[in-house]
Amino acid sequence: DTAVSQTPKYLVTQMGNDKSIKCEQNLGHDTMYWYKQDSKKFLKIMFSYNNKELIINETVPNRFSPKSPDKAHLNLHINSLELGDSAVYFCASSQDYGRVGGYTFGSGTRLTVV
Amino acid sequence: AQKVTQAQTEISVVEKEDVTLDCVYETRDTTYYLFWYKQPPSGELVFLIRRNSFDEQNEISGRYSWNFQKSTSSFNFTITASQVVDSAVYFCALSAPESAGNMLTFGGGTRLMVKP
Numbered sequence: 001d002t003a004v005s006q007t008p009k010y011l012v013t014q015m016g017n018d019k020s021i022k023c024e025q026n027l028g029h030d031t032m033y034w035y036k037q038d039s040k041k042f043l044k045i046m047f048s049y050n051n052k053e054l055i056i057n058e059t060v061p062n063r064f065s066p067k068s069p070d071k072a073h074l075n076l077h078i079n080s081l082e083l084g085d086s087a088v089y090f091c092a093s094s095q096d097y098g099r100v101g102g103y104t105f106g107s108g109t110r111l112t113v114v
Numbered sequence: 115a116q117k118v119t120q121a122q123t124e125i126s127v128v129e130k131e132d133v134t135l136d137c138v139y140e141t142r143d144t145t146y147y148l149f150w151y152k153q154p155p156s157g158e159l160v161f162l163i164r165r166n167s168f169d170e171q172n173e174i175s176g177r178y179s180w181n182f183q184k185s186t187s188s189f190n191f192t193i194t195a196s197q198v199v200d201s202a203v204y205f206c207a208l209s210a211p212e213s214a215g216n217m218l219t220f221g222g223g224t225r226l227m228v229k230p
Contacts, residue, residue: 031216033217040222041203041222043205043220044220045218055216056217092218103209103218107157108157108158108159
């Protein structure tokens with residue numbers, strides 16, 4: 001059973017398109033996140049949701065919109081994709097600030113905008 | 115604000131050598147959590163260890179060991195008798211709930227290459 005699963009694993013799309021990445025966790029964690037890993041491997045938080053409520057929204061263009069229908073799901077929708085959006089996007093979840101079980105990451109979605 | 119610095123961007127060793135990956139962190143919180151993750155070439159992020167700020171005991175797990183020193187704000191990671199399978203990017207990370215909520219702040223990563 002995959003703890004944090006995100007789909008798709010690879011996404012190649014043209015500039016200007018709209019795309020979504022889905023994430024689901026079956027760990028019963030109360031907090032979910034989206035992280036972006038750029039070409040230099042630097043990992044930076046984008047959003048954090050706690051029990052479906054937005055907690056953290058770092059400086060991210062408003063073309064990126066997270067949606068959490070329930071505490072087990074956190075999807076990421078990106079409008080009007082740009083070349084600079086190409087990156088690996090990781091979904092993660094945690095319980096109690098990572099004090100219990102740490103932070104668990106999905107396997108990543110490699111987004112390529114052409 | 116919190117910050118994690120991994121000064122070594124790349125390390126190359128020959129198999130069976132010991133190697134230490136450095137991590138220095140900054141936070142004003144008194145309660146915080148430190149992590150190490152491994153990212154192999156396949157790309158996933160693999161959890162290695164979590165340490166809380168009140169527990170300065172060093173930890174050993176097989177060939178891996180961690181040295182946490184609050185006095186120098188460091189949480190270094192040593193691999194003993196390295197193997198080719200240890201080749202990966204290793205990330206140190208910090209969670210400081212009082213000031214930063216539940217987000218995890220990562221260092222820039224250290225790419226370890228173990229040559230046969």
